[in-house]
Amino acid sequence: xxxxxxxxxxxxxxxxxxxxxxxxxxxxxxxxxxxxxxxxxxxxxxxxxxxxxxxxxxxxxxxxxxxxxxxxxxxxxxxxxxxxxxxxxxxxxxxxxxxxxxxxxxxxxxxxxxxxxxxxxxxxxxxxxxxxxxxxxxxxxxxxxxxxxxxxxxxxxxxxxxxxxxxxxxxxxxxxxxxxxxxxxxxxxxxxxxxxxxxxxxxxxxxxxxxxxxxxxxxxxxxxxxxxxxxxxxxxxxxxxxxxxxxxxxxxxxxxxxxxxxxxxxxxxxxxxxxxxxxxxxxxxxxxxxxxxxxxxxxxxxxxxxxxxxxxxxxxxxxxxxxxxxxxxxxxxxxxxxxxxxxxxxxxxxxxxxxxxxxxxxxxxxxxxxxxxxxxxxxxxxxxxxxxxxxxxxxxxxxxxxxxxxxxxxxxxxxxxxxxxxxxxxxxxxxxxxxxxxxxxxxxxxxxxxxxxxxxxxxxxxxxxxxxxxxxxxxxxxxxxxxxxxxxxxxxxxxxxxxxxxxxxxxxxxxxxxxxxxxxxxxxxxxxxxxxxxxxxxxxxxxxxxxxxxxxxxxxxxxxxxxxxxxxxxxxxxxxxxxxxxxxxxxxxxxxxxxx
Amino acid sequence: xxxxxxxxxxxxxxxxxxxxxxxxxxxxxxxxxxxxxxxxxxxxxxxxxxxxxxxxxxxxxxxxxxxxxxxxxxxxxxxxxxxxxxxxxxxxxxxxxxxxxxxxxxxxxxxxxxxxxxxxxxxxxxxxx
Numbered sequence: 039x040x041x042x043x044x045x046x047x048x049x050x051x052x053x054x055x056x057x058x059x060x061x062x063x064x065x066x067x068x069x070x071x072x073x074x075x076x077x078x079x080x081x082x083x084x085x086x087x088x089x090x091x092x093x094x095x096x097x098x099x100x101x102x103x104x105x106x107x108x109x110x111x112x113x114x115x116x117x118x119x120x121x122x123x124x125x126x127x128x129x130x131x132x133x134x135x136x137x138x139x140x141x142x143x144x145x146x147x148x149x150x151x152x153x154x155x156x157x158x159x160x161x162x163x164x165x166x167x168x169x170x171x172x173x174x175x176x177x178x179x180x181x182x183x184x185x186x187x188x189x190x191x192x193x194x195x196x197x198x199x200x201x202x203x204x205x206x207x208x209x210x211x212x213x214x215x216x217x218x219x220x221x222x223x224x225x226x227x228x229x230x231x232x233x234x235x236x237x238x239x240x241x242x243x244x245x246x247x248x249x250x251x252x253x254x255x256x257x258x259x260x261x262x263x264x265x266x267x268x269x270x271x272x273x274x275x276x277x278x279x280x281x282x283x284x285x286x287x288x289x290x291x292x293x294x295x296x297x298x299x300x301x302x303x304x305x306x307x308x309x310x311x312x313x314x315x316x317x318x319x320x321x322x323x324x325x326x327x328x329x330x331x332x333x334x335x336x337x338x339x340x341x342x343x344x345x346x347x348x349x350x351x352x353x354x355x356x357x358x359x360x361x362x363x364x365x366x367x368x369x370x371x372x373x374x375x376x377x378x379x380x381x382x383x384x385x386x387x388x389x390x391x392x393x394x395x396x397x398x399x400x401x402x403x404x405x406x407x408x409x410x411x412x413x414x415x416x417x418x419x420x421x422x423x424x425x426x427x428x429x430x431x432x433x434x435x436x437x438x439x440x441x442x443x444x445x446x447x448x449x450x451x452x453x454x455x456x457x458x459x460x461x462x463x464x465x466x467x468x469x470x471x472x473x474x475x476x477x478x479x480x481x482x483x484x485x486x487x488x489x490x491x492x493x494x495x496x497x498x499x500x501x502x503x504x505x506x507x508x509x510x511x512x513x514x515x516x517x518x519x520x521x522x523x524x525x526x527x528x529x530x531x532x533x534x535x536x537x538x539x540x541x542x543x544x545x546x547x548x549x550x551x552x553x554x555x556x557x558x559x560x561x562x563x564x565x566x567x568x569x570x571x572x573x574x575x576x577x578x579x580x581x582x583x584x585x586x587x588x589x590x591x592x593x594x595x596x597x598x599x600x601x602x603x604x605x606x607x608x609x610x611x612x613x614x615x616x617x618x619x620x621x622x623x624x625x626x627x628x629x630x631x632x633x634x
Numbered sequence: 635x636x637x638x639x640x641x642x643x644x645x646x647x648x649x650x651x652x653x654x655x656x657x658x659x660x661x662x663x664x665x666x667x668x669x670x671x672x673x674x675x676x677x678x679x680x681x682x683x684x685x686x687x688x689x690x691x692x693x694x695x696x697x698x699x700x701x702x703x704x705x706x707x708x709x710x711x712x713x714x715x716x717x718x719x720x721x722x723x724x725x726x727x728x729x730x731x732x733x734x735x736x737x738x739x740x741x742x743x744x745x746x747x748x749x750x751x752x753x754x755x756x757x758x759x760x761x762x763x
Contacts, residue, residue, distance in 0.1 A: 173715060176723065196733050199730050203727045610746060611744070612661070
């Protein structure tokens with residue numbers, strides 16, 4: 039009952055708030071929403087403790103399987119799924135605390151939406167049924183569209199919310215098409231049950247089913263070429279909502295791909311091209327996101343592209359298809375969630391204080407926000423992989439696993455993306471908070487506004503969530519036992535037959551004890567130091583690039599010319615985005631075809 | 635031939651819907667094209683569950699010993715859920731289209747282009763000064 043209760047609490051609280059919230063004073067609404075999310079977190083924490091002694095499976099309505107044949111719909115709480123749901127609740131709590139003072143004008147509807155969003159994401163992480171996964175996918179997507187268009191922070195680009203909606207919904211419909219194809223061959227909808235029926239299915243059906251289902255998840259994960267919606271949506275969406283988008287919603291897409299592969303397809307070896315396709319998409323996503331991140335001046339878009347880049351690394355971590363690297367990816371995901379949430383909250387503080395998140399406009403003006411200054415410095419360092427941050431630990435574990443499979447390129451890829459994304463944030467820190475470098479040409483035109491801005495202090499409710507999350511992300515790699523716990527969780531996650539036994543036969547076995555990654559090696563520390571140094575170099579070129587010798591200016595010009603068509607592709611044109619999506623489906627299918 | 639026809643129809647509806655979204659000149663039209671694309675999933679689901687010569691799976695009308703074949707009720711439940719989801723999505727996206735029209739005065743994706751530059755992307759970013 040715990041898992042069902044964890045999903046029911048936020049839904050019930052949302053219903054109460056939606057029905058009666060308009061008559062309740064704002065503090066009551068805030069308190070009720072925060073309490074509900076905290077209760078969800080406690081229930082999920084309890085489930086997580088239970089899941090260590092074997093996957094917790096609950097059949098809705100008591101429709102249990104008989105003799106391995108199921109007619110019911112299970113909720114499956116294994117350590118990874120539950121941990122991810124817990125992360126959703128923690129980030130939602132941070133977002134709610136931040137919005138106490140950030141959103142003075144919102145009423146209970148906003149809180150109800152956040153609660154439903156939490157329920158949708160937790161359900162998506164915990165369901166063991168493919169069709170339910172589609173329904174939860176749509177539930178969280180629909181709420182995400184509303185939250186994006188609700189009080190848009192950039193009225194001029196509100197059509198970004200519409201593009202987000204159309205692209206994600208189309209992805210969801212392709213997922214449903216894939217589900218129908220899998221159902222037609224297996225007669226099952228449960229993840230484990232479909233896997234059992236795939237053995238005899240024709241190759242073309244497996245291929246079409248896998249590619250179509252995965253397409254929807256990859257749209258959510260913002261993998262290239264399905265990523266176009268992400269930056270537009272993040273620019274429009276209110277900052278507390280961006281925390282949930284970037285911190286966990288996007289990553290849920292990667293989680294769903296991994297879950298589908300191991301719970302359903304790995305056993306029958308029914309998707310042989312998965313490693314190849316995820317690796318190629320991951321590399322493209324990591325590099326494109328990192329380059330566009332550095333090219334941005336709009337802080338929220340910059341952070342959004344950095345999320346795309348990190349999702350690319352996560353995809354590479356999954357593409358290795360082994361537990362060791364998946365444990366590293368989970369480490370990476372946790373660290374990223376903390377630091378990205380903190381940075382978005384920092385961007386929200388900037389927006390709240392200066393009514394702008396443009397790096398040029400804000401040049402040298404951020405110094406008064408002491409805590410936000412530190413958030414951006416620490417955030418830049420963590421993003422660039424400073425030991426012992428979670429990003430560094432996860433990256434080191436993934437690199438070790440990649441080394442075992444001969445994927446030597448994972449290390450340089452991690453170095454480049456971390457240096458570029460971390461360097462971009464450090465550049466923002468130098469420009470906005472330290473006033474380094476020359477102010478931009480048009481900055482003086484905006485100065486008249488400055489007096490009209492109220493310079494009241496930022497309240498603690500807007501500061502403390504970011505501080506706590508940054509500290510957590512920074513210290514994550516040093517938490518004793520976390521590496522081992524994640525490695526064990528990954529071992530359980532990648533055990534497809536164990537998953538099927540737990541779901542269909544009710545077999546509960548303790549999570550296997552796995553060895554954690556050996557992080558305290560000179561190699562990992564050296565790579566960590568090198569990436570941080572490279573990030574500072576990237577930031578320095580961004581700030582003091584005009585001091586470089588003249589021939590190097592030409593290199594900058596060439597880079598800009600080379601980037602122009604890439605930027606032009608991110609046009610905000612809905613038709614273009616959907617065309618890219620179709621091309622991506624064709625690409626995925628081509629990778630799944632049996633070729634060497 | 636007749637076995638393949640429903641699947642071909644579903645594929646055709648999906649592709650026509652996507653083509654409509656890609657070439658759309660009006661966001662309301664694009665949203666409607668999206669729901670056309672979604673209709674393909676209804677056809678596909680119902681085609682998957684059809685059993686020849688099955689009757690409707692309303693078991694109160696069928697005598698219990700009559701061994702009459704019925705079509706698969708699971709896909710029908712899925713289609714109903716899908717319709718509910720689709721109605722929600724369409725309503726919300728149309729509401730967003732109203733927002734866009736109110737704030738930008740147009741619904742033509744071509745005129746709404748340049749999200750990047752309007753959002754403070756700087757053409758003249760580097761060399762600063």
